[in-house]
Amino acid sequence: MSTCRLWWSAGIGVLIAIAGVWPAAAQLPTYGVGRPPSAEEIKTWDLTIPPDGQGLPSGSGTAVLGTAVFEERCASCHGETGEDPKYSRLVGGQGTLATDKPVRTIGSFWQYATTLWSYIRRAQPFDEPGSLTPDQVYAVTAYLLHLNGIIGEQDVMDAKTLPLVKMPNRDGFVPDPRPDVGPASSQPKR
Amino acid sequence: MTRMETTEHTALVPDGKARQFNFVMEAKSVITFPSGGQRLATPGFYEIRGLAWSGRGLIRRVEVSTDSGKTWRDARLQEPVLPLAHARFRLDWRWDGREAILQSRCTDETGYVQPTLAELVRVRGLNSIYYNNAIQNWKVAADGSVHNVHV
Numbered sequence: 001m002s003t004c005r006l007w008w009s010a011g012i013g014v015l016i017a018i019a020g021v022w023p024a025a026a027q028l029p030t031y032g033v034g035r036p037p038s039a040e041e042i043k044t045w046d047l048t049i050p051p052d053g054q055g056l057p058s059g060s061g062t063a064v065l066g067t068a069v070f071e072e073r074c075a076s077c078h079g080e081t082g083e084d085p086k087y088s089r090l091v092g093g094q095g096t097l098a099t100d101k102p103v104r105t106i107g108s109f110w111q112y113a114t115t116l117w118s119y120i121r122r123a124q125p126f127d128e129p130g131s132l133t134p135d136q137v138y139a140v141t142a143y144l145l146h147l148n149g150i151i152g153e154q155d156v157m158d159a160k161t162l163p164l165v166k167m168p169n170r171d172g173f174v175p176d177p178r179p180d181v182g183p184a185s186s187q188p189k190r
Numbered sequence: 191m192t193r194m195e196t197t198e199h200t201a202l203v204p205d206g207k208a209r210q211f212n213f214v215m216e217a218k219s220v221i222t223f224p225s226g227g228q229r230l231a232t233p234g235f236y237e238i239r240g241l242a243w244s245g246r247g248l249i250r251r252v253e254v255s256t257d258s259g260k261t262w263r264d265a266r267l268q269e270p271v272l273p274l275a276h277a278r279f280r281l282d283w284r285w286d287g288r289e290a291i292l293q294s295r296c297t298d299e300t301g302y303v304q305p306t307l308a309e310l311v312r313v314r315g316l317n318s319i320y321y322n323n324a325i326q327n328w329k330v331a332a333d334g335s336v337h338n339v340h341v
Contacts, residue, residue, distance in 0.1 A: 048192050051191055097208075098205055100316075102317055104202065109208070110197070111191060114191070118191075118192065123193070172208055173210040174207045174210065175211065176201075176209050178216060180310075181313060184301065
């Protein structure tokens, strides 16, 4: 295959990916392996929750309810309060991002509370990802938001309230400006 | 928004803002021989070899320095050179047995030239972790041992 054709195919793939549509008879090369995933299979992988909370299931939890779940399922790697630097740190660090020693945690760095829910459901706990019920995920999410001083101990997190939580670093992100060095850079040089 | 888009493919810069949706690997190259952990047995003729790649397309040029960036020579690119793929480069070199710093610097089809680490740190600071496409330095010591160094 020529370089040109390779690029053309890749370009079509990107366009389709952007449009979010996969034509039934795509004009792409087939390699005689695999099969299209079923709708059911796609559903089991399509777990990302966007900032507006679309796809959050029913269920709810509070920090109080999350304490026990966290102690049983999370504390062995994250410490009792998620703050101990010898574990993967989840709590604290607010106000440190512009310093020489930034501490990136859920409270200091994460942009959306829905990301926390989405990630805990899919990837936690490390030894048994996907094993928490929606109620448990809401509760642990509420517990971590509470430990970071973002919500109250009794605040109920559910599909409606979670997307409304404003994370401290919500406005701390900017688009990727690269190339950031060399003649093509838009970055001012010192 | 996924965790990876939040905590991994972002770059925290000195003003406390985080650059987001970093997905392109910019032009990068590395010398694979001689490289860290290897040893040159004796002074003499060697072929420097390495790989270059760019998330923006084709590698157009790779230069190699054996004197810590003071002078550069064009390396040979081995076909096939394909977009987004590793391109093999080679350059003949006679090692005189003295300490040498080896570096490679590639240029891609957009004209982007692989930067030094100092250039990247100047704009990104020290807390940007992913997508470090800086020039790699290998020190060949007088005993022939090769080590990773910052220059």
